[in-house]
Amino acid sequence: MYEPYNYTRKIVGFDTFEGFPHIDEKDGKSEIIQKGAYSTTAGYENYLSEILNYHEKQSPISHLKKYELIKGDATKTVKTYLEDNPETIIAFAYFDFDLYEPTKVCLEAIIPHLTKGAVIGFDELNCHNFPGETKAFDEVLGINKYKIYRDRNNPVPSYIIYE
Ligand SMILES: C[S@@+](CC[C@H](N)C(=O)[O-])C[C@H]1O[C@@H](n2cnc3c(N)ncnc32)[C@H](O)[C@@H]1O
Numbered sequence: 001m002y003e004p005y006n007y008t009r010k011i012v013g014f015d016t017f018e019g020f021p022h023i024d025e026k027d028g029k030s031e032i033i034q035k036g037a038y039s040t041t042a043g044y045e046n047y048l049s050e051i052l053n054y055h056e057k058q059s060p061i062s063h064l065k066k067y068e069l070i071k072g073d074a075t076k077t078v079k080t081y082l083e084d085n086p087e088t089i090i091a092f093a094y095f096d097f098d099l100y101e102p103t104k105v106c107l108e109a110i111i112p113h114l115t116k117g118a119v120i121g122f123d124e125l126n127c128h129n130f131p132g133e134t135k136a137f138d139e140v141l142g143i144n145k146y147k148i149y150r151d152r153n154n155p156v157p158s159y160i161i162y163e
Pocket of ligand 1: 014015016017018019020021022037038039072073074075096097098099102
């Protein structure tokens with residue numbers, strides 16, 4: 001929105017669209033921690049693509065596609081994406097896997113592509129039902145190495161600035 005002519009700035013979304021593919025013991029024992037949890041209805045990625053296409057049409061350079069949805073296990077697809085697009089510089093990454101393994105693997109994969117000042121958002125830091133995301137954040141970046149920012153009116157999302 002702020003850079004409508006910047007066709008190099010893209011949104012890339014990764015999800016299985018089939019829910020959690022696997023669980024690690026570091027994810028704890030909450031009842032939502034189950035293989036397949038958060039699966040979508042069949043073909044949801046196509047519906048989401050239609051919505052994103054609609055948004056794209058509002059862009060002044062709508063003939064250039066500036067989003068991508070990548071279906072599959074992000075522990076594999078994020079690495080493949082970065083191998084196929086080695087020029088990638090990441091300004092903002094939002095983590096909402098809820099789980100230890102994909103958060104850890106994908107954080108490690110994106111670090112070489114982060115610019116100084118990049119924002120990394122998290123949906124489940126300090127969340128009792130999803131301890132794995134905080135564990136992955138701690139192991140890769142370190143809880144006591146970053147100031148964690150939150151909106152005072154919304155306790156769920158948080159972010160750090162990568163320095
Ligand atoms: C709480 S949902 C959030 C979905 C979406 N961000 C939203 O707000 O509607 C967690 C998502 O993480 C996805 N997920 C968990 N592990 C994954 C993995 N290894 N690879 C890709 N997606 C994964 C699940 O499929 C699920 O859609």
